[in-house]
Amino acid sequence: MEIIKHAAQPGVKRPGSPDFPAEAGNPRSRIFLLEHVQAGYAGACPDKERDMKQQACSRFVGQVLLALLLAGPAAAQDTGPYALTFDMELPAVSVAYFPDMLAPVVNPAGVGFGRGLEVMFLHQQNLLVEPGQASRPSSAGAEGLFFRSGHLGLGIQWLRPLEQDDGFDYLKYSLTLPVLSVERSFALAGSLEILDPANNDADNSLDFSLGALWRPFRFLSLGLVGRNLGRASLNGVRSRRLLDVGVALRPLWFAPERLTLAADYRMVEGADDPPARFSAWLTLFAGLRLFASADLDGNFGAGLAVDFLHMGSSGYVGVNNGPDGLDAAYLLLAARASNLSGPGLVVGHGRTVRIVLDSSLSAGPQPSRGLFFRRRTSAWQVEQALARAVDDERVDSVLLQVEDPELSWVMVEDLRRQLERLRRAGKKVFVHLRDADNLRYFLACAADAILLNPGGGFMVTGPSVEALFLGGALQMMGVRAEYQRVGDFKTAVDTLTREQPSQAHRQVLDSLADEAADTFFSAVANGRGISRERAQQLIDGGLLTPRQALASKLVDKLVYPDELEDYLAEQLGHRTSMLAGYLHERRSPRRWDRPPQLAVVHASGTIAYRGTPFGGMNAHRIAAILEQLRDDDEVRAVVLRVDSPGGSGAASDLIWRQVVRLRERKPVIVSMGKVAASGGYYISAPADVIVAEPSTITGSIGVFAMFFDLSDLWASLGISKEVVKRSRLADLDSTFRGRTPEEMELIKQNVEAFYKKFVELVARGRHRQPEEIDRIARGRVWTGRQARQRGLVDELGGLSRALEIARQRAGLGSREPVEVVHVPRPGFSLRALLTELGLLPRLDASLLELLDANQRMLLQLATMGGNTPMTVTPLLVRLH
Template identity: 30%
Template sequence: MAIIGGILVVFIAIIGIFVSAVTSGLGSKDEPVSVRNNSVLLLDLSNGLQEYDVPAPFNFGNNKRSVTLFDVLLAIRRAKEDTKIKGIYYRAGGEGIGYAKLSEVRDALIDFKTSGKFIYAYMEGGTKAHYFLASVADSIFMPQEALVTINAFGASAPFLKGAFDKLGVEWHVEQFEEYKSAAETMSRSNWTGPAKEELRAIVEQRERTFVDAIAASRKLDPAAVRAALDRGIFTTDTALANKFIDGVAMESGVRDRIRLRIDPKDSSESGTLRLLSINKYVSSVDAKAAEAATDRNHTVAIVYASGAIRPGKNDNAFDNEGIYAKNLIKELRAARDNDDISAIILRIDSPGGSAMASDEIWDAIVDIRKTKPVYASMSDVAASGGYYMAMACDTIIAHPSTITGSIGVISAIPNLSGTMSKIGVTTDTITLGRSAHFLNVTMPMSETDKKVFHEFGSGVYRRFVQKVADSRKKSFEETRLLARGRVWTGEAARANGLVDINGGLLETIKVVKKRLGIAEDVKVRIRMYPEKTNSIDALLRMLGLNDNDDTEENHTNTSTVQNFLAAVTDKGTPVEQVWKTLPGPMKEQVKHAATLTDLGLHEHTLVMLPSLLTND
């Protein structure tokens, strides 16, 4: 009875918290604002720039939304024509924004300036990623004691072989082919020659893009910009001396300058600068009126696929990270079955992952194309399994700075026999056939096992290359020479015939409109997937009471109560608290290695990008 009573108390507590979350969300909904004359659009990416912010079923009184790429691009484009918006104020900050996203926002800012409106930038610190955006501004300011890191380009990655050796863990890796180096972080102490070759090509392209952009915006000699990168750290004085900024001022002083730029007659110290955030602007009364004026006859769906690719499905309402095959296919089919939708854009930001899940998604896209056209739009990364999904689409559009390709396969399995020996554990066996202990991680792999393991990965690789060849209308051998696991930039991928068009998300929408026969000046409706989940449905799914699928699927196995309470309290473990203090680039590398290890423990054949490059 005590156990039953305890369970009942926990259940009532969860329901109580849930009701509180729903009612607080209903009671604290922000009302759309009206844009006032002489307003300034505030571009603040200090919380990062998400590809897509999946609407949470419960908000626990917190209505803050992450800034998304589409919102930023839409806001800048609307502000260009909006007579109530006089300019843009960029306040630098944050970390972890990919290069393709940064470039697309920068291009939008350059286009905004053709309207004759101003852009001011303020930097209290930051990295070359922040300066990349700030350099577009008419005027850039820093406070006197600020530091900004504008260092030379490079790449680094942690290699874990030494740690695994100490633990007695040995990874057996089969990579197809020489450039497919993802598992090198597990099995080696450094990069191989081919791995360095492909990564160097990407780093060099980024440096060229950065140097040319800064030189053009700041009217500097490219050689002088490149030489300045060797300094690395810039104080306000050195940034000013190198003509990287225009003046020294606190933020209050910059705001006063903007206010006087709008109204030179406003000399009062109590003057107000009307700043409008991206989220408020795109959800304003004015924006909703503009949306109502879009073409009702044509709706384009954008289905977002971000993160590592995993098999099965995810029912965790509090964790939308990663691509689960069943979930993504469900969203794609929902867009297909919506009669209002004329075309589908699959927006990919993924380093790949499970080969089986990638193939399952590929098969679904091929089927959906029989009903509606599907366009692949590549974000920062669409490599390996990310490219696997894209090649199923009618047309592939990649930003020049996208990291793509990596057409190859990794077969990796850890062997724990050394660990067992270190701690004194022995293994005894009963064997009724040669394959009885195949892939038994507690026993050393035999040469026969290694041969079988190799043949399995080789077969997956051959089928991958053949599908690319069929998709791109090339011969198998011609495609294999472009494959071999090599990573390409979007620019190089187009030159080699692996993508069709270079461009970002807005360019993809233009391509879709043109293919549908819609005039360029006609604004189409955009519908995004995944859509917000009904709160009650989400709760029932969490409790395992509302599974609409008839077939038995793989589900995430994280504790429902643990996820719910973590979302309510927003407090992490001591390890999570330490994690929050790590630099962004280090977080990304560790997460990539951890994802690779996790997938490798459950599925031995992967189609995944070798290493993640960061901008900082």
């Protein structure tokens, strides 16, 4: 080929030169373009030489024609040697359906639905096709690198439109940003494009495009793109404005994502429109897809894509029909990678999921970043990762490395259930403890093997139940608590009035201690394959060193962290590969519409109207969220995750009312956390189903009101106050005097009325008689297991079980994709601030729980004076 040699001769109107005809952009004018090229060459040949060079002229014209035909998949859309968009033309994509990372070159709106990190490399290889000869590679072609991170898209392309002519090669850069995004239904975005400023004689090398995507249904996607809106120029060739319209359908109602059909039409400003193009994509099975495209001019092609979980590759072979029966062929190869997992072929078995539990573990619903960008892992995230591993064909074992997480009984019970599921599925579970305490060892007993750091500690002493009493200290300070309550078991007031537990309080503490001990020692016995009596005997034998724990068979081996892989290889019978990033693995969305939603409303902390600086529950906020969910048709069911000891009776009633109204529209399931007692049970009672952990502290169906007489304290400090009133009870809540017997009787009537209402609401929600509820109420605290035996709880389980029930009640299949939405998002709390500042880990765990209790106590002191009945469980009870 001698295109460069001949095109450089004077007088030849070279494609791309200023006097080259703009009409060459007509996608149907390849013959018209040929006439201009031929005429230009003839003008360069004097008459006396014309006969001598006639053969050369014919050869040159044929070579130019062939080069234009081989310019790429859209040779029928050339402007000179350039495609109409100055982009790689990708045949098997639609502006209504395409990989999101190709947004810069297909439809900018693709970044509007973006999540995660994705990258794709494309290579286009043109093939020379001559009659009677085998096809061979051409130097004309293109490469493209496309990148998307969240809602940001970047692209760089190197395009070589002509065979052996570097003068027409160019780079194109694209930056794509969203303008508007509405969930997964509508997106509007734009692209800023730069045409090789280092190799461009034109004044205007900047261009921009605007694209929209609308996906109103799971089976329908509509795309619209305006291109070349700035009409950039390259080497004297100015682009034309284009409008691309596309529609994509997924006609298989039983498996919509398996087959996609699309049609696209392009409108060109000032020129004839190219033919419509049709595309199809068929998923044969997870990891293998076929795709094809064709247009009304007879250009067609087909390809095959092979996908793995985080990467994939594809190949496409296309044929373009040219004039006079001359054909062009090309090969398009692609490779992609993503941090999002998708359906794909499973390569490699015998993998080990490695999860580290350290101080970054939080009890919240979702991972977060702190004030200083420290990533925090949620217990829910760990639980879901373990649940995925159950069905993951790559995984044959799980290694849980427990370092220094802040655990709770409820959190450990959730994790133990997932470990037991893994073992039932035939997966090996190993737990490595840096140090062993009660909760960490309780968790480890669900594993096949317990490994202990040789330099660690074994501080396993068994559980206990504690109650703190401040009555003596308050009396010494001159503070006297005055209260009215219903039921001797409403022992919250004992904390501030007594120096030791009452008989009723002792009965509750004994019951909780028996339950905790039975749960703990049964877990040790089952996990170690010994009797319960032997398990308690070993624990009661005293503090053990790691070697003594090994000799007692309370652990299986002493292993340093760097020895873990060798140990696992020995136990599994093969070398293993660690899946260290399994915890943060996310799925790539395949649905066009947003899947049905299950909302999890986290109602945590002491219940107050507006919350507290210490992270209490804002009743107005929770009520407003429940009201919004009632009218949100995309939310099919709601799980109310209650982790609260109670609080203000009126604030509890505000939330209760919205739970009742929500239940009229959609299923409401309550999932109880560490504590859901008193006011926490009040807001749970109307639910369709109540799910609690075996160790959940619940019940405490009772009411009290409390006032404080600080007259002795004020007198000792020399403080006095004069009150002028015109009504008898105007200073009822004053701390400068005690209440009279008549006033205490009025308070008693108020408390009893609220208690009666409380019992009636519980009876209505539990479908029982008020008398039945009263017999198990009277302020009595129960564990989740005890509450189930008494009909206050329907099932034992965690949040995962509550979501399963919500899915069933909403009529959603077990394999139907759903989106779990957690609300409200965590706000500021003093505890979170202390954690981020590094102060929280340095505090003893028991002191932290005491601080939590005191936070709630401060809330009571601030609100009791408002004559508001309180529904709070005994606050300073701690299981550890």
